[in-house]
Amino acid sequence: MKLATLRTSKGTTAAVVVDSGFLPLEADDAGALLAQVNWRETVEAALDTMAAGHGAGVVAEAEADLAPAVTRPGKVVCCGLNYTEHILEMGRELPEYPTLFAKFADSLTGANDRITVQGSDRVDWEAELAVVVGKELHHANEAEAAEAIAGYCVANDVSMRDWQNRTLQWLQGKAFDDSTPLGPVIVTADEFEANPNFSLRGYVNGELVQSGETSTLVFGPASLLAYISTFATLRPGDVVLTGTPGGVGSGMKPPRFLADGDVLTTEIDGLGRLENTITLIPAAATSSQPASERQGEPR
């Protein structure tokens, strides 16, 4: 099953992928859907209604405006330095504990949205597998954590390296508004065998810059969820980003960063593809215009 969140004239709605497009569901986003104990019944009932109505209510794929796969997660937890090959090629030792940092729900953006960054000239890419939590987890072991994975999607932990390195803590370079695409859909875990291996790739203007296999993660999805749950309860709709393989721009010689107009593509076999065009705005052009009045921006 593939779940998504669509923007509509009335806000956002959860949806399920059907042959003819996206079928909206009774929930504000896929995270709120997953928080319903009987969410599968909600989906099945909607599919039955659709079948009885000969497909009425379906949003055609070309007309769908994809929001972040979940829009209001209570927690977005990200892991750095997590690909074995990349760590070893950098001459580092494998870590004993995952390096974790947070983003905000506001940091997320849609699979095809324009990413507008103001005040950074070191915008870098980090193609990542994202895990969406389906059950509450508190001091879980790995088997319980694996069981609690609702599904998987594609993310790019777009990072403003100049801001990230202003201080020892990365947050300010990682949590720009609307900078982390998440989507296009959540493919539910039951579509895969246990502990699946995903192949992920990142492209800039069509040029392959990153590729990796999640089988080489130091801390795989279940391990990460279990670890996080020993200090912070995870809840349905929460998102965990699992880290990025080698090939980021700041590691290139010379370093390479995204330019205004660049197209960043992130794809994972079996999960889908994000395609985000980058817009850079100089720092000087600041504005105190509230975000609620900035709806007219191109996307």
Add this chain to the structure above:
Amino acid sequence: MKLATLRTSKGTTAAVVVDSGFLPLEADDAGALLAQVNWRETVEAALDTMAAGHGAGVVAEAEADLAPAVTRPGKVVCCGLNYTEHILEMGRELPEYPTLFAKFADSLTGANDRITVQGSDRVDWEAELAVVVGKELHHANEAEAAEAIAGYCVANDVSMRDWQNRTLQWLQGKAFDDSTPLGPVIVTADEFEANPNFSLRGYVNGELVQSGETSTLVFGPASLLAYISTFATLRPGDVVLTGTPGGVGSGMKPPRFLADGDVLTTEIDGLGRLENTITLIPAAATSSQPASERQGEPR
């Protein structure tokens, strides 16, 4: 005006402090109240109704169960290394940018709650001034940010130093569930002159361990809010913790940490006092019991 959030049999409610206790208001918490454009009218109307009803509906102070001052902030942003005297006494240079990290809404706890920490034996204290946001801020200047401060409260950025230092990113030592007391009330900014100086103190079992003046902050409240707003939009109910002065346990020789049963007191003149008893649980005693079934815990 003093705002608070109370736990009730039906969840939580915003409340305003009155002579006889706390008057509940039509909002789930003080953050949701502040998100109402006309929240002052909501409060005034409730006060009028109370006066007409001779105080009916007021919760006596002794019966009030204080939740975190705001319970569901979209952002909790914390600043480290922010007190001039402490930085200079440590022989460091004043920073050009604030060191920022995040907590989760779930990291917060009430002013008088027991703080239960599992799996850490280096639980340290950080008495802090907290600022609650009252208006949406995006690329704000300092004057706009000052204007958007809804009020102030007391916080303690209780930090599990062993977890904090497992990796370069502090999150996992800072974001334990229910570890950061926030309250007891939000004193609205109109109760103070512009850019007020607050005196804050921290005590362990009644012994003074920290004291500071917020006039010595490198980045004051308005400066912090303005800076954060250049990358992440701040919204009503969001919380910013402004950092801690010298006197934390890990800086003592020898280092000192909280023991099971210790009472941690945090107070700021004009804002109030937090008093939290610490319970430490060994790491081995893990459990997969979901948080929703742990309501019977002593508090």
